[in-house]
Amino acid sequence: xxxxxxxxxxxxxxxxxxxxxxxxxxxxxxxAGAAIVAVxxxxxxxxxxxxxxxxxxxxxxxxxxxxxxxxxxxxDDTVAHFGALDILVNNAGIIRRxxxxxxxxxxxxxxxxxNLKSAFFLSQAAGRHMxxxxxxxxxxxxxxxxxxxxxxxxxxxxxxxxxxxxxxxLACEWAGRGVNVNAIAPGYFVTxxxxxxxxxxxxxxxxxxxxxxxxxxxxxxxxxxxVFLASAAADYVHGTVIAVDGGWLAR
Numbered sequence: 432x433x434x435x436x437x438x439x440x441x442x443x444x445x446x447x448x449x450x451x452x453x454x455x456x457x458x459x460x461x462x463a464g465a466a467i468v469a470v471x472x473x474x475x476x477x478x479x480x481x482x483x484x485x486x487x488x489x490x491x492x493x494x495x496x497x498x499x500x501x502x503x504x505x506x507d508d509t510v511a512h513f514g515a516l517d518i519l520v521n522n523a524g525i526i527r528r529x530x531x532x533x534x535x536x537x538x539x540x541x542x543x544x545x546n547l548k549s550a551f552f553l554s555q556a557a558g559r560h561m562x563x564x565x566x567x568x569x570x571x572x573x574x575x576x577x578x579x580x581x582x583x584x585x586x587x588x589x590x591x592x593x594x595x596x597x598x599x600x601l602a603c604e605w606a607g608r609g610v611n612v613n614a615i616a617p618g619y620f621v622t623x624x625x626x627x628x629x630x631x632x633x634x635x636x637x638x639x640x641x642x643x644x645x646x647x648x649x650x651x652x653x654x655x656x657x658v659f660l661a662s663a664a665a666d667y668v669h670g671t672v673i674a675v676d677g678g679w680l681a682r
Contacts, residue, residue: 435664439464442513443661444505444557446470446496447523451622452572452650454478456520459654460661461487465518468509470494488513496523496549497541506556515564518661519557521550521594522572526587526624539586546590551597554612558601561610568661571598571614573672575679578616591616595672602670611669613660618676620648643678 443460447453448469457467458481466488469475475491482489490512494501509516524546527538554569561567574591575581581588594614601612619625619638628634629647639645656675659665674680 436658436662437464438518438658438662441465441517441661442468442509442515443518443520444468444470444509444516445520445522446553448478449473449475450477451624452617452620452653453520453522454481455650455652455654456522456572456657457482458485459651459658460518460520461485461489462654463658463662465661466490466513468492468505468513468516470496470505470523472496496553497525497545499549499552502549502553503556505553506560510560516557516560517566518568518570519554520570520572520657520661521553523549524572524587524590524624526584528583528627530583531585534585542586543590543593546587547593547597550594554597554601558605558610562605562608565609567610568665569601569610569612570657570660571595571612573598573614573616575616575618575674575676577614577672578674578680598672599670606669611660611665613665613668613670614672615653615656615660616672616674616676617653618642618648618674618679620650620653622650641679641682642676643682646677648675648677 443465445457448457449471461482462485468490470492576588576591577595598614
C-alpha cells in the first residue's frame with residue numbers, strides 16, 4: 432500500500448531554512464523523501480548537512496526576502512535545478528518589538544514586507560508553476576498571533592493575521608485546480624525570534640505556565656505537521672491553519 436506521507440520525488444522550497452523552524456521543516460521534509468531548496472540570507476551548511484545525512488538532495492539559494500526582487504528567480508532557479516517545484520513553505524519572517532505608541536513606520540514596513548508581502552508574491556510565482564502542472568502544496572507559517580493580539584508586536588501580529596487570511600483566499604481560488612494552500616500556527620518555540628522572551632524570566636515563566644505541554648517547542652516538533660500538509664495525506668485539506676502550540680490555544 433502506498434504511504435500517503437511519502438514525499439519521494441517531490442521538490443520543496445523552504446524559506447528561512449538556515450535555522451530554527453525553517454531548518455526543522457526542511458529536515459522533516461527531507462526525511463520524508465523530498466529534495467530541499469533552502470532559501471535564506473546566510474549560510475545553510477548545518478541544514479545541508481542534515482538534509483544530506485537523511486539521504487536528501489539539497490540546493491541553496493541566497494536571497495533577501497525583505498524585497499520582492501528575488502522571488503521569481505527563486506522559482507526559476509528551483510525549476511532549472513530540479514525540473515519542478517512541488518512544495519513551497521513560506522517560513523521566513525522577522526519580528527520587531529516596541530509599544531504600539533512608539534512603533535516606527537520603518538519597523539512596520541520591514542515586518543510586513545518580509546512576513547506578508549514577500550510570502551504572497553512568492554506564492555504567486557510558485558502558484559503559476561503549480562497551476563500549470565495541476566498540482567502543488569503551499570504551506571504558510573502563520574502564528575498564534577494569527578488568532579490573538581499579543582503585546583508590543585503590532586506589525587508581526589498584523590502580518591500573521593494577514594497571512595492566515597491569504598491562506599484562505601488562495602485556497603478558495605486554487606483548491607479546484609489541484610493546489611493546496613494551508614498554514615501552520617506555531618506556538619512558543621525555541622528560535623531566534625523568541626530569544627528576548629526566553630531571556631526575560633518573568634515573561635518566560637508566564638508563557639510556560641500557560642502551555643499545557645509544559646515546555647517550549649523545539650524546531651523538530653513542527654516537522655510532522657509540515658510533512659502532512661505537503662503530502663498526499665492532505666489532498667482534501669484546504670485553507671486550514673493548524674496550531675502546533677503545545678495546547679496553548681486550548682487553554
